[in-house]
Amino acid sequence: MEIKPLLEALLFVTEEPLPPAKLAELTGAEKKAVRLALKQLQKEYAAADRGLQVVELAGGFQLATKPEAAAVVEKLYTGEKSFTLSQAALETLAIIAYRQPVTRVEIESIRGVKVDSVLETLQKRRFIRVAGRKDAPGRPVLYGTTKEFLKYFGLKDLSELPQLASPK
Amino acid sequence: MEIKPLLEALLFVTEEPLPPAKLAELTGAEKKAVRLALKQLQKEYAAADRGLQVVELAGGFQLATKPEAAAVVEKLYTGEKSFTLSQAALETLAIIAYRQPVTRVEIESIRGVKVDSVLETLQKRRFIRVAGRKDAPGRPVLYGTTKEFLKYFGLKDLSELPQLASPK
Amino acid sequence: MDLQVNLPVFSGPFALLFHLIEKAEVDIYEISIAEITSQYLQALKEMQELNLEIAAEFLVMAATLLKLKSKKLLPETVEVTAETGEEEILVIDSREELVQRLLEYRYFRDVAAELRRCEAAQKRVYIRSLGGKALLVNPDEEITLAGVTLPALLEAFQRLLAERERQPQEIAPDDLSVQDKMQAILKAVRGKKDGMDFRELFPPQAGISEIITTFIALLELIRLRKIVVWQSGPFGRLLVMRKSRAERGSRSAWK
Numbered sequence: 325m326e327i328k329p330l331l332e333a334l335l336f337v338t339e340e341p342l343p344p345a346k347l348a349e350l351t352g353a354e355k356k357a358v359r360l361a362l363k364q365l366q367k368e369y370a371a372a373d374r375g376l377q378v379v380e381l382a383g384g385f386q387l388a389t390k391p392e393a394a395a396v397v398e399k400l401y402t403g404e405k406s407f408t409l410s411q412a413a414l415e416t417l418a419i420i421a422y423r424q425p426v427t428r429v430e431i432e433s434i435r436g437v438k439v440d441s442v443l444e445t446l447q448k449r450r451f452i453r454v455a456g457r458k459d460a461p462g463r464p465v466l467y468g469t470t471k472e473f474l475k476y477f478g479l480k481d482l483s484e485l486p487q488l489a490s491p492k
Numbered sequence: 493m494e495i496k497p498l499l500e501a502l503l504f505v506t507e508e509p510l511p512p513a514k515l516a517e518l519t520g521a522e523k524k525a526v527r528l529a530l531k532q533l534q535k536e537y538a539a540a541d542r543g544l545q546v547v548e549l550a551g552g553f554q555l556a557t558k559p560e561a562a563a564v565v566e567k568l569y570t571g572e573k574s575f576t577l578s579q580a581a582l583e584t585l586a587i588i589a590y591r592q593p594v595t596r597v598e599i600e601s602i603r604g605v606k607v608d609s610v611l612e613t614l615q616k617r618r619f620i621r622v623a624g625r626k627d628a629p630g631r632p633v634l635y636g637t638t639k640e641f642l643k644y645f646g647l648k649d650l651s652e653l654p655q656l657a658s659p660k
Numbered sequence: 661m662d663l664q665v666n667l668p669v670f671s672g673p674f675a676l677l678f679h680l681i682e683k684a685e686v687d688i689y690e691i692s693i694a695e696i697t698s699q700y701l702q703a704l705k706e707m708q709e710l711n712l713e714i715a716a717e718f719l720v721m722a723a724t725l726l727k728l729k730s731k732k733l734l735p736e737t738v739e740v741t742a743e744t745g746e747e748e749i750l751v752i753d754s755r756e757e758l759v760q761r762l763l764e765y766r767y768f769r770d771v772a773a774e775l776r777r778c779e780a781a782q783k784r785v786y787i788r789s790l791g792g793k794a795l796l797v798n799p800d801e802e803i804t805l806a807g808v809t810l811p812a813l814l815e816a817f818q819r820l821l822a823e824r825e826r827q828p829q830e831i832a833p834d835d836l837s838v839q840d841k842m843q844a845i846l847k848a849v850r851g852k853k854d855g856m857d858f859r860e861l862f863p864p865q866a867g868i869s870e871i872i873t874t875f876i877a878l879l880e881l882i883r884l885r886k887i888v889v890w891q892s893g894p895f896g897r898l899l900v901m902r903k904s905r906a907e908r909g910s911r912s913a914w915k
Binding site: 337394401415435437476478485488 | 669671672673674675715717721750761765767768769770771772774775776778779781782783784785786787788
């Protein structure tokens, strides 16, 4: 089998986005050939008469449904994906994403509220992780975002975060 | 979205094969139109440069990988780059598979060599497990194969293994 | 109780302050401490009347605002000590600092709104999450082994082994590898259009070790989908043949 159909099969079965290096390892092909075939696949699936797409998430690739098919897919899976993050969680994530690595106190001073329980929830959901300790009195824990965070928001990498004018 | 891409998305996400009637209900299209679009999809995926196929199973339809991609897909799932069992391990495994439950001494008498370390490796890889103890002097441990063993050889489940009577 | 609450649940005191500033349509740089303080206190009162739980930080902010307000009324030199007992989250010493903090908060509030949009967009995209089931998506799996079930194959092997075990044992060469045997089997079935008998794979002179090695090689080849084993009828012979040839054959005839 050629490399493109092999990639198609892998992007289909995988539960996690697969980085090009991993795809090269699995197929035994050159990384360059993998990238080329990925581009080709992406283009083919982009056609209007296709219901799927090749998405790039958290540094990897994966097959997924197109948003236009969501209504029909949701009929099949009623009640799924009902989970939405609270405003408090979202604000906290926003601060961590842009200011990482960041301490709890720094987050609290921006949001004006305690964030202990929000941090706990976000860590449980694996949206954030402990990224080290700050070289400061008490050596407070530093937080950073995870791959799970990127996947949840459909982002390739951190550079894809919405670019807003900096405060002031 | 047209009906074909919608079907493609549905055949992609579904866990169970979807019958045409169900597909018609989900997409709101005529059953006849569904059948036509399914035919078309099936034809498109049948092309040699595709790694997936539209399969008809138990009266329903579903996307699946093509058999030619199976080796690569399995590599992803076993997570072992090029794991192959050693000759000694394979022989031991064969004896256990068809003679189970079997003791270490019985295996050794067939293979003519000590199998302590092989058994340890196989147990670590979870290909075999302790299946009980033999009602004999010293009550030696009896070994049997596991689900992992079946998966490695691409077999469905343990119930497919016949209850082989002990030899002699 | 009237459920027409026009106060949404605020994620923090800054969020409430922003709500008030936006409602009053005041430029953030132009806020008057006196006005914002009275509006803030009024909002807290409303929240209390609605029996909404008010987090401690909202009260600290109230104290902070009152401190700023009184500071403005007093001569610069007088030190105001509005002891809050709270942590340093909301230590704000001047109107300018309050504006600064509000701006910073607004930035992240806007980012959060962007993330909310991303969240909504991603919710419309579905991936497969069938886990291990993905391994079984190959419907040919059964056909690969079909005609023959694993039990049938193992029974055939067991019979063979039992037969040979009765024969005098010879010293089997130890250098036979499964890899070699796999090659040998592939070579043996090559060109055999109708497959070859399972038993032919095991030469009469083969010892137990070789039989086992051959059998494992056979399983490996089935696993790798290089060969298939078919049974010609319920009690017929087991036929081994190359996968590619089998594919071309009429598969349904064997179902």
